[in-house]
Amino acid sequence: MPPLPAVPGVIKFVIEGDTPANAWANVLHWSYSGTAPTPGDLNSFCESLYTAWNTNIMPNVVTTAHLLEVNAVDLSSDLGASGVWSASAAGTGADVETSGNLAVLVTKTIPRRYRGGHPRTYVLAGAPADLATASTWNSTLVNAITAAYGEVQTAMIGLTHGATTILTEVCVSYMESVGTPPVATRRAVPLVLTVNSAIAQARIGSQRRRIGR
Numbered sequence: 001m002p003p004l005p006a007v008p009g010v011i012k013f014v015i016e017g018d019t020p021a022n023a024w025a026n027v028l029h030w031s032y033s034g035t036a037p038t039p040g041d042l043n044s045f046c047e048s049l050y051t052a053w054n055t056n057i058m059p060n061v062v063t064t065a066h067l068l069e070v071n072a073v074d075l076s077s078d079l080g081a082s083g084v085w086s087a088s089a090a091g092t093g094a095d096v097e098t099s100g101n102l103a104v105l106v107t108k109t110i111p112r113r114y115r116g117g118h119p120r121t122y123v124l125a126g127a128p129a130d131l132a133t134a135s136t137w138n139s140t141l142v143n144a145i146t147a148a149y150g151e152v153q154t155a156m157i158g159l160t161h162g163a164t165t166i167l168t169e170v171c172v173s174y175m176e177s178v179g180t181p182p183v184a185t186r187r188a189v190p191l192v193l194t195v196n197s198a199i200a201q202a203r204i205g206s207q208r209r210r211i212g213r
Helices: 039-055 139-156
Strands: 010-018 023-034 064-076 082-090 103-107 122-123 131-133 165-180 185-194 199-205
Touching: 010 039, 010 185, 023 122, 039 064, 039 103, 039 139, 039 165, 103 139, 122 139, 122 199, 139 165, 139 199, 185 199
Parallel strands: none
Antiparallel strands: 010 023, 010 064, 023 165, 064 082, 103 122, 103 199, 165 185
8 A cells, every 4th residue: 555645744643551451542743844853853742742641631541541652753755754752651540440441532623614523532531430421521521631632732832842843733634525426535635734722522432443552
């Protein structure tokens, strides 16, 4: 299979961790200005994102779950640099687990409407005490994750390592629907859209199809 087309000025980050039941991962994209990052620059960006996630998100995560690693790759070419930061930080929230699959859904708005939903992130967080009903989180956790995710964004925006500066969180669309009936087709040039807001939802999300490292 041919490589995905280049996405100039965008870094892909993968945040990874584990629970006693399984591994989890979150994929984020951020635009940048300046020159393409070196491996050393990406290592530093990964460390910065790891620190921001640990500081803001992990207080809402049970103590048996861990943040383990952040990987990054420059998408400006199929030979773009990559970087990584590894450590082990346990959650500092409740010490009683929910299902290993449960997550807080963070939905994101972008300057475009399209069929099929919007960018989203499934944050591994929450404990039985954070449940409002069998299918919803309580407002305390929802508000905490919204604020915490915003702090992660704030920590990254304007961050500079080497000659590369992070601009804003974005989403990348590689596919579009063409024809009638519509057929999914790979875009010749990927569409990059700015994330305008990120808000946690009360309904319980699932990491079920996102687990594994």
